[in-house]
Amino acid sequence: NAGVTQTPKFRVLKTGQSMTLLCAQDMNHEYMYWYRQDPGMGLRLIHYSVGEGTTAKGEVPDGYNVSRLKKQNFLLGLESAAPSQTSVYFCASRGSYNEQFFGPGTRLTVL
Amino acid sequence: GDSVTQMEGPVTLSEEAFLTINCTYTATGYPSLFWYVQYPGEGLQLLLKATKADDKGSNKGFEATYRKETTSFHLEKGSVQVSDSAVYFCALGNSGYSTLTFGKGTMLLVSP
Numbered sequence: 001n002a003g004v005t006q007t008p009k010f011r012v013l014k015t016g017q018s019m020t021l022l023c024a025q026d027m028n029h030e031y032m033y034w035y036r037q038d039p040g041m042g043l044r045l046i047h048y049s050v051g052e053g054t055t056a057k058g059e060v061p062d063g064y065n066v067s068r069l070k071k072q073n074f075l076l077g078l079e080s081a082a083p084s085q086t087s088v089y090f091c092a093s094r095g096s097y098n099e100q101f102f103g104p105g106t107r108l109t110v111l
Numbered sequence: 112g113d114s115v116t117q118m119e120g121p122v123t124l125s126e127e128a129f130l131t132i133n134c135t136y137t138a139t140g141y142p143s144l145f146w147y148v149q150y151p152g153e154g155l156q157l158l159l160k161a162t163k164a165d166d167k168g169s170n171k172g173f174e175a176t177y178r179k180e181t182t183s184f185h186l187e188k189g190s191v192q193v194s195d196s197a198v199y200f201c202a203l204g205n206s207g208y209s210t211l212t213f214g215k216g217t218m219l220l221v222s223p
């Protein structure tokens with residue numbers, strides 16, 4: 001039981017490049033989430049999904065898109081990366097008591 | 112809306128000292144409450160939870176009691192270790208919402 005996994009672990013992009021972050025969970029959870037974490041800012045919710053084929057905006061959705069084509073996967077896309085998107089990105093899925101289980105994170109640097 | 116307030120850090124303690132990290136909340140209804148821990152370079156791990164008033168969550172020597180009358184969920188440990196150095200997040204989950212509300216986190220530094 002791997003829990004929540006994220007790929008890649010690290011990535012460096014140039015301004016304007018695009019990339020997709022992949023999150024996978026094997027706990028059959030309906031709800032999944034993408035957060036970013038920046039120094040002094042805590043966790044901020046980007047987008048989330050309440051089930052396969054659904055997505056919703058969180059606190060800081062601008063510059064990101066998401067897709068949930070399969071229940072176990074939740075993809076976060078950056079169409080045109082900006083230095084302000086340099087951050088650590090965490091994916092999570094929700095259990096039976098509203099608790100969330102987090103992945104190990106992706107460290108993204110945009111030059 | 113819902114909110115969580117944690118004490119600001121860093122909290123600096125010597126090994127074997129008693130730890131308290133304060134957490135208070137505002138919420139409608141009857142939320143579930145959580146403490147998460149984040150070690151350097153890692154993701155958040157669920158440390159403990161309480162799903163109703165007067166519940167006590169416990170794990171790895173840490174405890175927190177859901178106090179509805181004071182809207183609090185303070186984290187305590189009787190004797191901290193250097194390995195407990197991490198950032199601790201208090202969070203609230205309300206059944207009326209799809210998301211969690213997190214506090215800003217409290218850094219704990221334990222010296223030998």
